[in-house]
Amino acid sequence: MLKIGLTGGIGSGKTLVSCLLRDFGAYIIDTDEIAKSLTNIGGEALPKIVKVFGKRVIGSNGLLDRSWLREQIFYDNSARASLESIMHPLISYYSDMMLRQYVGLYVVFVVPLLVETTIWLDKVNRVCVVDCDKETQIRRLSERNLSLDMIKRIISIQSDRYARLKFADDIIMNDSGISKHEVFKQVKMKHNFWYMLSKKFLV
Numbered sequence: 001m002l003k004i005g006l007t008g009g010i011g012s013g014k015t016l017v018s019c020l021l022r023d024f025g026a027y028i029i030d031t032d033e034i035a036k037s038l039t040n041i042g043g044e045a046l047p048k049i050v051k052v053f054g055k056r057v058i059g060s061n062g063l064l065d066r067s068w069l070r071e072q073i074f075y076d077n078s079a080r081a082s083l084e085s086i087m088h089p090l091i092s093y094y095s096d097m098m099l100r101q102y103v104g105l106y107v108v109f110v111v112p113l114l115v116e117t118t119i120w121l122d123k124v125n126r127v128c129v130v131d132c133d134k135e136t137q138i139r140r141l142s143e144r145n146l147s148l149d150m151i152k153r154i155i156s157i158q159s160d161r162y163a164r165l166k167f168a169d170d171i172i173m174n175d176s177g178i179s180k181h182e183v184f185k186q187v188k189m190k191h192n193f194w195y196m197l198s199k200k201f202l203v
């Protein structure tokens with residue numbers, strides 16, 4: 001089976017691209033979605049996170065206080081490493097579980113930190129980067145509940161645009177000035193190519 005790793009910086013357009021690919025028949029395994037379910041009520045990661053970060057990590061509504069946790073991990077490398085040591089093995093495990101239920105033309109793993117970690121590069125046949133300049137990332141993310149400082153901080157922690165592009169077998173350009181329709185056209189071309197390629201990856 002053909003396995004594509006789809007990556008890109010925060011706010012680059014991975015979700016937009018993966019939704020289009022899903023419509024074309026790709027089987028999508030989204031690591032952000034897995035991370036969310038692991039940290040929602042009853043999620044397997046939640047007790048482990050409370051153990052490391054304390055009860056303060058749960059807000060008054062009983063849910064994980066994502067905003068508080070972001071403040072802890074994005075300004076403290078060792079806190080981030082602690083969270084990642086809880087999350088990454090679980091994300092990897094549940095990605096493998098989802099892979100066993102594979103139905104579709106080919107598989108797309110959506111992984112924000114694909115080039116920052118080693119495990120994902122070994123799991124995929126090709127890396128596709130959704131490429132986007134920093135100013136556009138900041139503009140898109142400013143519509144979310146994130147401060148400008150936090151947005152810049154997350155971007156600075158992640159791999160630099162050009163370092164990420166070095167790993168790319170395929171690129172989807174999604175800078176400012178590229179409309180969603182233009183993204184659609186690029187995604188359709190990638191899909192046609194990957195679908196053709198998938199026939200050589202039948203096992």
Ligand SMILES: CC(C)(COP(=O)(O)OP(=O)(O)OC[C@H]1O[C@@H](n2cnc3c(N)ncnc32)[C@H](O)[C@@H]1O)[C@@H](O)C(=O)NCCC(=O)NCCS
Nearest residue numbers: 009010031032035066069070080083084087112113157158
């Ligand atoms: C800190 C958490 C709880 C905040 O939750 P929230 O719902 O606000 O964030 P969300 O899951 O939507 O992530 C948004 C984006 O933040 C970036 N991001 C998340 N974690 C990290 C990280 N450890 N390092 C760098 N960037 C990160 C990614 O670009 C991601 O797409 C969450 O991001 C998380 O669980 N992070 C650790 C797991 C992880 O490393 N995920 C990345 C996928 S492999």
Ligand SMILES: Nc1ncnc2c1ncn2[C@@H]1O[C@H](COP(=O)(O)OP(=O)(O)OP(=O)(O)O)[C@@H](O)[C@H]1O
Nearest residue numbers: 009010011012013014015016140174178179180183
């Ligand atoms: N070409 C585009 N034109 C207009 N809006 C866009 C374009 N590409 C993405 N967007 C918008 O930008 C925002 C961020 O895109 P998206 O959620 O797909 O990024 P992401 O890489 O999945 O982000 P994250 O890393 O946070 O998960 C969304 O609101 C999306 O609709």
